[in-house]
Amino acid sequence: MRGGDIGPAGVVPAQLAQLPWRIIFLVIAIGVFGLLVLYSAASGNIRPWALNQGTRFFIFLAMAIVLSRIPESFWAMGAFPLYIAVLLMLIFVELLGAVAGGSQRWLDLGFIRLQPSELMKPVIVLACARFYELLPAAEIRRFGAIWPAAVLIGLPAGLVMLQPDLGTALMITAGGITVMFLAGIPLRLFIGGALALAVSIPIIVNYVLHDYQRKRVLTFLYPESDPLGTGYHISQSKIAIGSGGWFGKGFLQGTQSHLDYLPEGHTDFALATMMEEWGFMGGLFLIVAFGMLIKWGIGVSVRSNSRFSRLTAAALSATIFYYCAINMAMVMGLAPVVGVPLPLISFGGTATMTFMICLGILMSIDRQNRKVARW
Template identity: 55%
Template sequence: MSARGGIIPEPIARQPWEMLIPLFMLVAFGAAVLFSAAGGSMDPFASSHLIRFSVFLVMAAVIASFPRELVRFMTYPAYIAVLLMLVGVEAMGALRGGSQRWLDLGFMVLQPSELMKPVIVVTLAQFYSTLPVGLISSWRAIVLPGAMIAVPMALVLLQPDLGTSLAIAFGGAVVMLLAGLPLRWFIAGGTAAVAAAPLIFFFGLQEYQQRRVLTMFNPEEDALGAGYHITQSKIAIGSGGLFGKGFNNGSQSHLQYLPEPHTDFVFATMAEEWGLVGGLFVLAVFSIILRWGLRVARESRDRFASLLAAGMVATIFFYIAVNLLMVMGMAPVVGIPLPFMSHGGSSMMTNMICIGALMMVNRWNRNAPRGGLSG
């Protein structure tokens, strides 16, 4: 024991409770919403949600104990392994709901595209931490990292899974931006993307994906068809008012008007019963977690750790932003669940890997000698 921890054992006292306590509150609140989504029952959603969180919390604690040298040594092998799993999905992946995204390993069913989200972040952090500063504005700084992002994106788009491919691109782009690549490259890339948008829409997207994009602009035009998800979600959120209809009293989810009330549209389920107050609580907790993650990135004393932490924060932020925009009808329905609240093992695994990585960098920061930023 130490003076810092008082009567609390040092291993417990040194944990980042300023992030963990809000995280526990959010997961518990999510379990309450899932309890209601199941009609007032812990099964099948709330109980498995809590079990998964407990299992992945242990996983995050294990990740947090990794030494820096091991992480850097395993980065490229991990990227290659996940890339091979994505190829394996195309060759022999399990087909579910019209999509081929999973590998049946016997003892578990794994979605490799979820693993690629944090793996691409740590891979690019490793690349840029070893790239000489003088080459940051040269072709070497963008060609290989661009390929590292583009190859898994293409494999994920074949599944097809637009939301996950965009998440991979977003996490990678944030690391590239923070690594110091010239801003003009990103402006040029954004301009090119806007110019290519019509071609991507007509020739790159599946027909159902095109309908999702068009429906976003006017869901009421086909309120019982392509616009049903967004329309019912907006009804649920709007009907909650300031304080909501009360716990376990949501009509949209209980009467099965709201599609996927336990996964993609869990925020709408929550907002109907807890109202604006509940929504603000969720946003406040997310802001606390993200702010802590950004502080971990800022306090990192080497380039690798700083880029790694910032990329993990960006990955969690992407989930949050896209899901909230989606349920409010401001983004296409792309199947991105809400972190720590939606029922689903893949998203929980990815976000807890990000949390574990942030705890790991936080431990590195705490143990690092005082000094300047290095590679």
């Protein structure tokens, strides 16, 4: 799918006409649907969530459009400085938490509580892509192609695990590894890595994870072991989704969400709130919509000319995919509850911002591609 080229030249300013409008409309469609869900989650009120979220959605969408005007070369040049800046912020919140006696994940910037760990999700992709762009092609099968990337990923992932935030740490790691995979690191390393991971999961669960995380993993494996604790989230979420049927109970008619049986119905479990009222068709709409978006992102990557933009575009699309897939799997009882929101649907400024940054960079690369094509 190719975006843009809607307005006839001359009527609409060239800069506007150049925007990938199909993608922007797709994102607006998902976002507005998300606002409807939040409106219903508040029992038919725009407060406290829909209005707030709507404002942020359009502000961040505007920001994404602004980002799309930034030339690709800026992202390549700025990748490492951005990475170092966000890493410093991560260390800073960690220290802040240590001083305040407790764990803290965010910096209060007044208008938004900024989570540096969220910013790290696109930035890790930029940094890894930049690293592999700089790496001479012949080096890719050497050890020198692996350890710097592993350090790039390991530092922020480790810091985020300390917070402790398993979901975000997983997403950062996944984003970075996706770049490594696409960059051409030998396949046997991924297969070996996957095997090593399978072996080490029990060790991680037992020694690395925090109690509440371990409990969530165990509850995921044996939901009936804790029907009133963490398992309650999963089982109530499945009841909400399952009771929706083909077309759902109707807008504002959900009982699981409105009568508070569904916990976190406006944040991590917003998909369940949505599917209770919109049914299987609502869920399918989201999968198709996000699928089109991700397919566009991969298309952008394939059409790119530079190694940096190819890796970045594909890995950012994958990041959006991870968001959606992990959240949906978690809400439907296919994955442990790790606290990953559904972008554009779940209430929360940070996830929207991360998503819009990814979108902005993707649109920026797309613009570059078309410029090159025109030349």
